[in-house]
Amino acid sequence: MSELLLFSPLTIRNVELRNRIVVPPMHQYSAEKGYPTDWHLMNAGKFAAGGAGLVVIESTKVERRGCGTLGDLGIWDDSFVEPLRRLVKFIKQQNSVAGIQLGHSGRKARAKRPWEGDGPLQRTAEIEDWDAWNPVAPSAIAHSEKWPVPRELARHEVKDLVQAWGNAAKRADQAGFDVLELHGAHGYLVHQFLSERSNHRKDEYGGSELNRMRLITEITEAVRTHWPESKPLFVRLSVEDNAGWGPEQSARLAKTLKAKGVDVIDCSSGGITDQAPILGKEIKYSYQVPLSEYVRRNAGIMTMAVGLIIHGDQAEQILRQGQADLIAVGREILNNPNWPMDAALKLGIDGPFRSVPPQFGYWLGTRAKRGFGTRPSTWQNGLKDTGNVL
16 A cells, blocks of 8 residues: 555655654753763664654754753754764664754743653752853743743844854754754744744834744744755744734745745644643644644645644545645654554555564564464554453
């Protein structure tokens, strides 16, 4: 069944993805002073080995001040290149494409890890650069009552940040990444500039919609100066944040960014307030997919869909209906790192176990061919589903 879109290759610029399955950037909060650890190698490696076409490393910060937590990855110095190259090498050895997301937390910086209670950190002796790690934002407006008021960025600092993104893109290229994503969503710095709620500036970076789009536009231009023309550029947007920024604004921005060299819009939602706008409604499969469809149709740009995409046939239907060009499988692939192989098996792809390394694909294929073991555990709830008894 090679006609399945989910498992068809996609070429963007000079980079070919072997399928449309993407592991989106998911914070691990496990870096040490910005440097990746063995956890990152294991985490990204298992997804690449599981058969995903593209694995995107989590939001990696373009300056120290932009770190959300003590565990954020960094790329603000040349010393980060070699450790990141180690991740890239392993991902590529699994025939997957290596991507990285560049970001800055803005006023949501200096925070606890989610499983440590989230919210702002308290000052401790462990944090040597506490004062330098001061949250900054387009305006001196706190994220919510529990968050500190950030310092408003001076105009020259905004210009410096644009260059920081460009320098980070150069380092990402040196590390060997083939796809780059700019984080403009989830209430982080770029999104803070886009939102009227968090951006009250009086200069060319605030006020009108065009001015509020200026930062991400200039970042894109700076990044494209350092990021090879042959390599794809993605941007993640909160297409709907229910705080004044919605699909119409996102589509207009997407058109502008496409003209500046962006290839794909990664369509998410929320984050400018503590309220999750889409999740506040009825939660159902593919709940954010309409956002991807809207941007794709109204901006004439490729999109990536994300949000409670659980099953292979669900992903295939999204592609068939023209709602997206790529499928991001996030939390579900945390649950099952071999999701691409599992989806291939269920959708009837010939040789589903050949898409993963032989170290485990050979043995799974042998089991399936010989018929013992019946269906895998991901297919059924338990023994009652098989008719077998102990």
